Amino acid sequence: MTHEQDLFSLASGQQAPITEREATTCRRIPGEIVFEPIGSGIRVTARDKQHKVLWGYVGSKETVKKIHCQVAVYSTLQDALSEEIAKSGLPKAEKKDPMIAATDALNRLENTVTWLRESLVVKVVTGAALDRAREIARIISDADQQITTEAGILRGMKSRIQPDDQDRD
Numbered sequence: 001m002t003h004e005q006d007l008f009s010l011a012s013g014q015q016a017p018i019t020e021r022e023a024t025t026c027r028r029i030p031g032e033i034v035f036e037p038i039g040s041g042i043r044v045t046a047r048d049k050q051h052k053v054l055w056g057y058v059g060s061k062e063t064v065k066k067i068h069c070q071v072a073v074y075s076t077l078q079d080a081l082s083e084e085i086a087k088s089g090l091p092k093a094e095k096k097d098p099m100i101a102a103t104d105a106l107n108r109l110e111n112t113v114t115w116l117r118e119s120l121v122v123k124v125v126t127g128a129a130l131d132r133a134r135e136i137a138r139i140i141s142d143a144d145q146q147i148t149t150e151a152g153i154l155r156g157m158k159s160r161i162q163p164d165d166q167d168r169d
Contacts, residue, residue: 027084039138052076116140
């Protein structure tokens, strides 16, 4: 049986043996796993040495027992993956001008916020509308916290003043 065939015979949760050749070609990113309580769950993020988020997952009672779940992959990991893909000779993604890329990303975010805001406009507030509002509040609060945390470490940016802070002045 070949090594590749053996990998498929492993039960869930078992680690595959690593050959010496594979160990020398592996790239390791030292970092940490962070557990952050949010709403009715826990956000688990993998972060590199500079505390940049590589990937994230929100665990709850419903998702914690699932083997397959949604994991968000952030730009730090995407960039590392792109480098590894390039080393393998695979096609590279086209790089945009950073100012254009940032503007495009902000426009997509604004469109998403508009779409979510419009989904809260209902004629009659039903149980389904309340459930949707709860989920939107959780998602947006979580995204805002993540964006604020990430943007807070950027050099040359003014700190963000919360609306509540302005009222106190």
